[in-house]
Amino acid sequence: MTDRMVVRELIGLGEWTAASALYRSVFGYRQPEFGISPRLLAALRENAGTVLGAFDGAGELVGFCYGFCAVEEGEIYHYSQAAVVKAGLQGAGVGRKLKQAxxxxxxxxxxxxxxxxxxxxxxxxAHFNFAVLGATAIRFLPDYYDDGDSDRLLVSWDLYQAPPQTSELTTVTAPATDRYAAPQPEDRDKLRQELMDAFRAGGRLVGVERRHDAPGEVGYTFTRAAR
Structure with a gap:
């Protein structure tokens, strides 16, 4: 499917509006405040932001991502605010092409x-971000959106793929379903605390994988530069 796909910058009100509609559709948003203004996309496009769309062979918009330049302690990085793929096409390589573009x-x-x-x-x-792209989680952000259910991992992706440094590895484990780690409240509370502790100790999260030695569990693998 992706061999006929075109990923390019979105241009004009029609495409910006279509991207906004796709975003709301994928996330199921009904509240107007959760939408994306086409005018915001126009401003980002003109000010070093990214406003990209993936089009299938028939010219239909099936994926969209946007982001902007940011800085922390003098480091300039690009922040990718959102990337969405039309329902039914997740896992077909659309997201990877968007991220690469x-x-x-x-x-x-x-x-x-x-x-x-x-x-x-x-x-x-987690599999896409760590195993497919090779990103690293650098921070745990509890309740990021202040809505009671938005614990987030902040990842950093080296755009020049620098080789990993020698490091020590530690693993935090948790029960899991097919889709989520720690689905039960008591397990979620325990995992949340363990993840925060691992980051505070200087760890960087490099993978989340199912444990072959313990069915029904996943392991969050942290790396830390060896002393």
């Missing part, structure tokens, strides 16, 4: 890394 655009702004957040317990997202 966004990375190329970010390099053009001078950024060496790209950051974004994702659900700390969503296993499919």
């Amino acid at each position: 966004q990375a190329e655009a970010a390099r053009g702004t001078g950024a060496r890394t790209m950051r974004w957040t994702f659900d700390a317990y969503a296993l499919r997202n």
Whole structure:
């Protein structure tokens, strides 16, 4: 499917509006305040942001991502606010093509890394971010959106794929369903605390994988530079 796909910058009110509609559809948002203004996308496009769409062979918009330049302690990076793929096409390679195109655009702004957040317990997202892209989680953000249910991992993706440094590894384990780690409240509370502790200790999360030696569990693998 992706061999006929075109990923390019979105241009004009019609495409920005279509991207906004796709975003609301994928996330199921009904509240107007959760939408994306086409005017915001126009401003991002003109000010070193990314506003990219994936089109199938028939010219239909099936994926969309947007982001903007940001800085922390003097480091310029590109922040990817959202990437969405039309229902039924997740896992078909659309998301990877969008991220690759966004990375190329970010390099053009001078950024060496790209950051974004994702659900700390969503296993499919974790696999894509760590195993497919090779990103690293650098921070745990409890209740990021202040809605009572939005623990997030902040990941950083090296746009030039620097080789990993020698490191020590530690693993935090938790029960899991097919889609989520720690689905029960008591398990979620325990995992949340253990993840926060691991980051505070200087760890960086590099993988979330099912444990072959313990069916029904996943392991969050942290790396830390060896002393």
